[in-house]
Amino acid sequence: MRMMTTRRLRLLTLCLLAGTALATLPAGVPHAHAQGGQSVALSIASMPVPRALADLSVRAGLQVLYSGTKAYEIMSRPVNGLYPPEEALRIMLAGTGISWRFVGPRAVTILVPGEDGPLGGAVQGAGADGAIELGTIDVTGTGTPADRPFETAGSTNYISSEEIERFPPQTAGALFQGTPGVISGGGNNGASIDPNIRGLQGQNRVATTIDGSQQSTSSYRGYSGIDSRTYVDPDLISGITITKGPDGAVAGAIGGTIAMETLNVEDILKAGERWGVRVRAGIATNSIDPVIGASAATFGDPDGAAITNGSFALAVREDNVDAIGAFVRRKSGNYFAGTQGSLTTTDYLGNEVPLSNYGHGQLVYNTSEDVTSALLKATFRPTDEQQLQIGYLYYGNDFGEVSPSVITAGNGVTDQLPLSSVEINQATLRYHYTPTSTDLVDFRLDTYVSNTEESNVFMSLGELQELDQQSQNVGVNASNTSRFSVADMPVAVSYGGSYVYENARPTQIYDFSDVALWAIPANGEREVGALFARVKWEPTTWLELSAGLEYLTYNTSFNGISTYNVQGEPFTGYSGDGLSPSASVMVTPLEGWQIYGQYQSGIRPPSVRETSQTRSDQVFNPDLQAEEASNWEFGTNLLRDDVLLAGDKLRLKLAYFDNTTDNYIGRQFDGSMGLFNYDYVRFKGVEFSGRYDAGAVFAEFGLNYYTDFESCQQNGVCTDYTLSADYLTNQIPPRFTASLTAGARFLDDRLTLGGRVTYMSERLVPVEEDGGFFTWVTKVWEPYTVVDAFAQWKLNSHLTLDISVQNLLDTYYVDALNNTDMPAPGRTVMATLTGTFGSDEPIAPLPVGLRGNGERWTGLYAGGSFGYGFGSVDGTTTLADGSYAPRAFNESANEEFSGGLWGGQVGYNYQFANNVVFGIEADISSLDIGSSSVLGATEGPNLIANRMPEAQTDYSFDWMSTVRAKLGYALNDQWLVYGTAGIAFLHETEDRAQYISASATASNPGGSRTNLSFTESASRTRTGFSAGGGAEFAINDRWSVKAEYAFAGFGAESFTFNRARSGVTRSYSTTTQIGTVWAVRSEVGCATRGGRFCDIIEKPVYETKNYVGTSEIADGRDASNSASFQAVKIGLNYRF
Secondary structure (H helix, E strand, O other): OOOOOHHHHHHHHHHHHHHHHHHOOOOOOOOOOOOOOOOEEEEEOOOEHHHHHHHHHHHHOOEEEOOOOHHHHOEOOOEEEEEOHHHHHHHHHOOOOOEEEEEEOOEEEEEOOOOOOOOOOOOOOEOOOOOEOOOOOEOOOOOOOOOHHHOOOOOEEEEEHHHHHHOOOOOHHHHHOOOOOEEEOOOOOOOOEOEEEOOEEOOOOEEEEEOOEEOOEEEEOHHHOEEEEEOOOHHHEEEEEEEEOOOOOOOOOOOEEEEEEEOOHHHOOOOOOOEEEEEEEEEEOOOEOOOOOOOOOOEOOOOOOEEEEEEEEEEEEOOOEEEEEEEEEEEEOEEEEOOEOOOEEEOOOOOEEEOOOOOOOEEEOOOOEEEEEEEEEEEEEEEOOEEEEEEEEEEEEEEOOOOOOOOOOOOOOOOOOOOEEEEEEEEEEEEEEOOOOOOOOOEEEEEEEEEEEEEEEEEEOOEEEEEEEEEEEEEEEEEEEEEEEEOOEEEEEEEEEEEEEEEEEEOOOOOOOOHHHHOOOOOEEEEEEEEEEEEEEEEEOOEEEEEEEEEEEEEEEEOOOOOOOOOOOOOOEEEEEEEEEEEEEEEEEEOOEEEEEEEEEEEEOOOHHHHOOOOOOEEOOOOOOOEEEEEEEEEEEEEEEOOOOOOOEEEEEEEEEEEEEEOOEEEEEOOOEEEEEOOEEEEEEEEEEEEEEOOOEEEEEEEEEEEEEEEEOOOOOEEOOOOOOOHHHHHOOEOEEEEEEEEEEEOOOOEEEEEEEEEEOOEOOOOOOOOOOOHHHOOOOOOEEEEEEEEEEEOOOOEEEEEEEEOOOOEOOEOOOOOOOOEOEOOEEEEEEEEEEEOOEOOOOOOOOOOOOOOOOOEEEEEEEEEEEEEEEEEEEEOOOOOOOHHHHOOOOEEEEEEEEEEEEEEEEEEOOOOEEEEEEEEEEEEEEEEEEEEEOOOOHHHHHOOOEEEEEEEEEEEEEEEEEEEEEEOOOOEEEEEEEEEEEEEEEEEEEEEEEOOOOOOOOOOOOEEEEEEEEEEEEEEEEEEEEEEEEEOOOOEEEEEEEEEEEEEEEEEEEOOOEOOOOOOEEEEEEEEEEEEEOOHHHHHHOOHHHHOEEEEEEEEEEEEOOHHHOEOOEEEEEEEEEEEEEEEEEEEO
16 A cells, blocks of 8 residues: 555545535525426335335425325335426326325425325415415425335444333443344443444444544453443434445444434424423332442342433424433443353363353442433524534443453452543534535535543552543544436436544553553554545336445554563554445345345554554554455345235345455464454354334344354464454354344333343354463353343323333343453343423313413422532541541541432412512422542551552432422513522431451551451431522413522531441461470370470470451541532422
């Protein structure tokens, strides 16, 4: 490959983006009327009428007005060729009995026999020009995303928000359960996803985007390799589209792309609504809060339930602007493993060995998450032809994780480590321009910037290290699609380019004298630029031909300082470029049946991690080449309706793939670590997926079977196994995976019941000893089957209850593609209540009119609320007897913390004639607010150097209740502002964990580490005062929403911990010779046997000294603390 400098790369990218943008700027051409307007190249198959109209609306720039249901039962006629919109409508609806008429220059209303009017109700009248006056609903759009995988040449999958809500993922990686050919590596270790698509994983091979933005970050996990990480909150996801192979939207992603779309207004609002809210709260079992330092095997009650998540989303739709905001708070503790199934597996020598350190039903440490996330997104439509979307996403998580080589099956290490943390800020801007005057312009411009701050806990050789690192990603993607006809045959040409910049660096100084030697954060830059062009041609109604070409250029650089335990060349970087062609053929022998063949190729440049020094003994390879993928796929699609029953839908897809990656980058050990290029790595296999939905019953399945795997090195040696030191070894998927989801709908679709069965077979290739490294690096699992169940009950048009039981049979298993020998969660029950409320649908069947007559706010009311609170605890800790001691004083509280809250309120207001309102209100809120304070050991030099804990105090605000008077003023019949004050009650729990040294000797009396010894808990209900103010808005005579701020202060309360120790050291004894004494050799022997036993000899005299450890002294603690709490709440009230 040719070399290219960074300056050339940036200049090329700027030129291509500017050129694409200038070529598609609005040219000021006036709109043409649809009636008799210019012809449009169309290729629309027979399908349900609304879907066909949606397709036509996009291609012809029409607004189609229809909100009934019967049209979904009627199939349209196919439309193929170049037609004016009016003629296309005539052909499409011929023989269906459906009539239509233009009600504006580009607006069409649809009338279906048997429906009263275009809105399913009486027609309101007609204007002077004969046009029907409509409260119009715009149903323009494309076919359903769930159907697209079964209409596409190539393999794609779609995961809807409905599927995510059906089985809320316990970890982010569980999002892909049931998706054929897609598994997230290390799913239970940490909080990120690391997708594996058909055997390719990590190092930017698979790109995950959120609203088009990438988070490209990685963490070195010891001998087991690299985690490539993307963090996402499932509660903010609207849908996921998975593309397999290098023909996706991200240059260099040869494994595929996972494109996640966050919530849009359509996810919250119903048709016609101007605004709406969605409130969600959930509880779950199988969750215990982590206690740092805990190490004993713990068996508890996994069936206790606790509130685990809450979220709020608000959406607004105006004529030219859509906006949505969402906030999510989600918390889960460590889980318990299952109780049913084998605890062992067979190693490469045929020996039976443990699957994990953890046994049946045991608490699995380092699996907790504490997530806060938020979304803001606005879409502007300055004209009918242009759309601009601006978005911001925040994600923060404190989570448990562990170095894979520390938790190795059978080594007995099961410690709760300090939590890792991540914070992400992402901004996106997306522009779409589609002028109605021409089909030559369909322009899109996507830009993004994201910043990821991580602090990852890494443990090696018994030492802990927090590895702080930052990753910044910037990207821009510009493309245009031109549609036209050649000899009445539709042609679509897409072209454009992209530029991606990534910068990763440590955010702390490493002296490489400690554990950081074995886990150096990435430190470098990566730039990738691409130009592409794709052509799709439909010479007949049954044949579709596509071809494409991509030019990619890249430059990577290392910005760190090399530290060597071995000799090697200085780390620098890599650069190069290349071309990647692609082509596909799709034949439609019969309507709804397609046969296709596809060839894809792509180039993956070395990642920032592969450019950087990862560990101190790593050797730089200056000859490392970019990977080059060559993928073949052949398959068939079947998309049919009315197969077994009227109105049913059958979707099937069968695909065979043969994917070869030349120059695959691997890692090997030859006295030191180094990267190298394989000749090639190859995966072959078959995928079969499908859906059937008959209304009353439905089913969906997916199967993936790998027929062959081969890895060949440059010397021509090929194997069907992997090198144990290679990253690839823990990215080998199961040979066979299968998933089936089935269910039934009852009570007019208000109740849905169903289940899911997932099977994972053994590894595709066996574990072999290659002589180059430790075979225990390769993580194994036993084949397993997991059964899940779900139920959804639509209580009414506003409230929905979802219940899932995941791992119903409480199976004990270790996940496929685990990077750590940690068992998966045991049986877990989750329940989520979702409420949706909108502007155009009354929450109760009551009139919307106002009372008036000065009685607007008078009466009894009750409601619910949620919000966010800020708490603080401050005080002094003494010994239990009240005396001062430095160690106790160091435990004094000085904590600030925050979290979510939700609850309810009831009250009574009276409005006077002068609009003054007096009332009284009582409320109670459940709080998810707390903090932890850790006191480090102050004795024992090794304990101090290793930063071992002596005590940990957890502060938790559990609930708060107030009884308050309110005094306000009614500004009008809809607005009330008020102040409030009264008495407040706060229930607080403080838990204190005591640590003691693990050992004590004369040479090391303090030992080297501390272990959790016991915990104590103390609870108090504080009494104090509350004051604040707020505003309330009346939606109608019965419903109102309010926003309120309140402060609460509480005096000192004592929390006593009688078992608290004076310190952490253990007792030990020494024996020292202090002299000699002359005495009979053996008094007993002399008396019974005589002879030599009566000899007088010199005997040593020893003195034993006992040293009492400070952990033996229980002097207790008395924590006297005051507290304060501030809250911002949003509430909904119903007035009786």
